Each structure stands twice: as C-alpha cells, then as structure tokens.
Amino acid sequence: GAGVSQSPRYKVAKRGQDVALRCDPISGHVSLFWYQQALGQGPEFLTYFQNEAQLDKSGLPSDRFFAERPEGSVSTLKIQRTQQEDSAVYLCASSLVGLAGSNFGPGTRLTVT
Amino acid sequence: QKEVEQNSGPLSVPEGAIASLNCTYSDRGSQSFFWYRQYSGKSPELIMSIYSNGDKEDGRFTAQLNKASQYVSLLIRDSQPSDSATYLCAVNRNNNDMRFGAGTRLTVKP
Numbered sequence: 001g002a003g004v005s006q007s008p009r010y011k012v013a014k015r016g017q018d019v020a021l022r023c024d025p026i027s028g029h030v031s032l033f034w035y036q037q038a039l040g041q042g043p044e045f046l047t048y049f050q051n052e053a054q055l056d057k058s059g060l061p062s063d064r065f066f067a068e069r070p071e072g073s074v075s076t077l078k079i080q081r082t083q084q085e086d087s088a089v090y091l092c093a094s095s096l097v098g099l100a101g102s103n104f105g106p107g108t109r110l111t112v113t
Numbered sequence: 114q115k116e117v118e119q120n121s122g123p124l125s126v127p128e129g130a131i132a133s134l135n136c137t138y139s140d141r142g143s144q145s146f147f148w149y150r151q152y153s154g155k156s157p158e159l160i161m162s163i164y165s166n167g168d169k170e171d172g173r174f175t176a177q178l179n180k181a182s183q184y185v186s187l188l189i190r191d192s193q194p195s196d197s198a199t200y201l202c203a204v205n206r207n208n209n210d211m212r213f214g215a216g217t218r219l220t221v222k223p
Contacts, residue, residue, distance in 0.1 A: 042213030104156040
C-alpha cells in the first residue's frame, strides 16, 4: 500500500511568510509524529498525535509553530512568520500505536530566504 | 550532554570489512532502541530495532545493546558500497517520544 506522503516536497518562503506543510499518514495508523531535521543533524522531535489528539507538543520550538490533525488522519504543520532558522527538512512519520516513528515520509525541505 | 550521542564520522571502511557504529544515551529509563539508515536527500529507513540486552542479528546487520553501560551499537558485516549512508541511532523513552542522534556517516570504499 501507499506509504506516508508529504506535500509540498520543496517550499521556499520569504522571511515573515506563513507556511503550511501537509502529511498524509499510512491508512489506519493512529500515531503521527513531526520531526525537524537541520542539515547534518538527526531528526528533532516536534510533536505527536494519537488520532486527533495532540498528546505531546513539547518539541515545538516556538509559538510560531502549530500542528493539527482534526480528523485523525491528515496532519498540517503550520509555521507563522517564518525565520531563517526555520530552514530545515520537516519529516512526518506514522505508526500503529506503540511503534513510534517506523514509517517516515519523504519530507518537506523548507528554505527561508 | 545530548540525549543520544554518536560519533559523527565520517567512518570509512573497505568493501567486505566490518563497519562498527556506536551510540550512547543518557536516559536510563529508555525502553527501545533503533538504527535507521538515511541516504543523502532521503528520509530515514528503519533497519534494526532492539529491546533487550544482548545481540540481535538480521542478515548482515547485528545490533548490540548494553543497558547498564547505556550503549547500543550496530555492526555491518561484509560491508558493501551500497551501505554508504548516514546511520542514525534512535532511543524511545516511551511510546510517544523518540530521540535521535546526529548520525554517523559511513563510506564503504570499493
């Protein structure tokens, strides 16, 4: 079946613009995770959903970052007033409950100019 | 101290040799441990998971866990050029929260 998909694959934003990144998890996967991966670094945890409930948002770096999963399937990560330090690859992963992070999407590469 | 530490490398081994990748973690309550392979420009791909002390073998890959030393390693036997990638160690503190190391870049030379 289809894996985790993300869109757009690439996004260039001018500093101060708002962006929205989409994640379509594997059908039936209850858990959904967002990670931020800067160049040369490992993925950094941002937030976690179980169905529509956001159970952990401790990794969101500032209140400019917001994530939602209103119907327990597709998730959107929104970044307001983008800054250059937001430039990174944003990875989404989904899994059956209890198997964290085993299926990653291709990522969205965000470049803030 | 970072929660998950890896030698960033690069680690270079000749084709056919054993590549040894190491990882230490700080949280003694960590429950499960993973190795991911990440090719340049691609997303991480799970290659091994280990949950209890000792060795776990899967083909050319062996994961080793020592919870007392807070140490996990990955051995790749008969290394191939196609194994050249960044290897990420990840530690699961609970079902919801996985922390990654910065990765070790491995190059296998023909």
